Amino acid sequence: MKKPVIGISGSEVTIQAGPFMGEPRTYVNAAYVDSVYQNGGIPLVIPFTKGGEEMALEQMKLVDGLILSGGHDVDPHLYGEEIDQKSGATWPDRDQFDIALLKAAEGANKPVLGICRGAQIINVAHGGSMWQDLSLRPGHTLKHMQATRPDVGTHLVKIKSGTNLEKIMGQSSLMTNSFHHQVIKEVAPDLVEAATASDGVTEALESDDGQVIAVQWHPEEMHANPAPEAAIMNRLFKNLIDRANEEK
Numbered sequence: 001m002k003k004p005v006i007g008i009s010g011s012e013v014t015i016q017a018g019p020f021m022g023e024p025r026t027y028v029n030a031a032y033v034d035s036v037y038q039n040g041g042i043p044l045v046i047p048f049t050k051g052g053e054e055m056a057l058e059q060m061k062l063v064d065g066l067i068l069s070g071g072h073d074v075d076p077h078l079y080g081e082e083i084d085q086k087s088g089a090t091w092p093d094r095d096q097f098d099i100a101l102l103k104a105a106e107g108a109n110k111p112v113l114g115i116c117r118g119a120q121i122i123n124v125a126h127g128g129s130m131w132q133d134l135s136l137r138p139g140h141t142l143k144h145m146q147a148t149r150p151d152v153g154t155h156l157v158k159i160k161s162g163t164n165l166e167k168i169m170g171q172s173s174l175m176t177n178s179f180h181h182q183v184i185k186e187v188a189p190d191l192v193e194a195a196t197a198s199d200g201v202t203e204a205l206e207s208d209d210g211q212v213i214a215v216q217w218h219p220e221e222m223h224a225n226p227a228p229e230a231a232i233m234n235r236l237f238k239n240l241i242d243r244a245n246e247e248k
């Protein structure tokens with residue numbers, strides 16, 4: 001049986017030295033690719049294009065499931081706000097690319113795993129909003145942009161009882177890494193908050209039927225760490241690949 005193909009939304013990085021200095025290069029962090037490969041899927045990087053919905057539909061025909069990867073802050077104009085001083089770099093064209101991939105995946109009933117920015121764009125695409133910086137959120141907030149290396153969890157995440165995420169992870173809490181300076185403000189009306197950090201920050205979202213799972217942390221950076229509390233992150237990728245296999 002053919003393994004399911006998992007598309008990973010690509011970003012661009014500007015080349016810093018050499019003859020092509022200043023040119024954009026298509027990339028994803030290799031940890032995404034390895035997470036799919038190690039859990040039985042065929043990884044395929046989906047390059048950013050300006051081809052809009054038409055291109056996204058064609059790109060999504062090539063894959064059985066989608067990972068929306070990390071990156072830039074979502075453009076606040078998409079949820080009706082101007083850009084605050086503390087907001088990070090935005091890339092409106094990539095927002096349109098990711099949203100088009102998401103809609104194409106949803107339209108074709110292909111499973112989606114959103115990671116970090118991926119979770120944020122899923123929330124905004126469905127009508128939710130963001131705190132543009134951790135410091136703007138009322139109340140006490142933990143360190144969500146960790147200084148510790150990425151394969152180590154630094155804050156606790158409590159998974160809500162009865163959620164799809166609880167079934168996937170098989171436990172009610174876990175330690176996750178954390179590399180986000182923005183925080184989900186309003187959860188989109190048709191999504192469910194599936195997990196929170198101890199300070200109440202939303203750490204995971206999902207659709208009722210479990211087609212869309214979104215996590216604010218970076219499971220791909222922890223998957224190769226053999227410590228049991230890190231290796232558990234492979235369950236997110238295994239689950240995505242299992243779901244893609246069913247839909248194929």
Ligand code: MN
Nearest residue numbers: 144178197216
């Ligand atoms: Mn966090």
